[in-house]
Amino acid sequence: MTENRARAEHPEDIARLFVERVNAADLDGILELFEPEAVVAYPIDRPSTGTAALRELYGQLLAARPTFEVEEPLPTLISGDIALTSTRPKDGTGGRVQVVRRQPEGHWLRVLDRPEAG
Numbered sequence: 001m002t003e004n005r006a007r008a009e010h011p012e013d014i015a016r017l018f019v020e021r022v023n024a025a026d027l028d029g030i031l032e033l034f035e036p037e038a039v040v041a042y043p044i045d046r047p048s049t050g051t052a053a054l055r056e057l058y059g060q061l062l063a064a065r066p067t068f069e070v071e072e073p074l075p076t077l078i079s080g081d082i083a084l085t086s087t088r089p090k091d092g093t094g095g096r097v098q099v100v101r102r103q104p105e106g107h108w109l110r111v112l113d114r115p116e117a118g
Contacts (some may be wrong), residue, residue, distance in 0.1 A: 005109035
């Protein structure tokens, strides 16, 4: 990490931190929320894998200057160092789901992300 950014101390923190960093156009901060080989299923038929691909994906997203709202997390399922987190989109379209893993230092990072329901 090149800056002193907040880490996800709980699995549910990642969704909020992601929204904050998108809204701040903080590409490096967004990437810090993912493991190096993370997979994001967006677009759903062409998943992006690894830091370089995620940098391209989120760089394109930030170029559109989006503004996201924090969505209420649904109950998290935790098994050891793996957790399944989800949110219900405010527009009522299905749900967003993520698999996160506790890191040796204790914080959580995304491993798998499906940001859109279908």
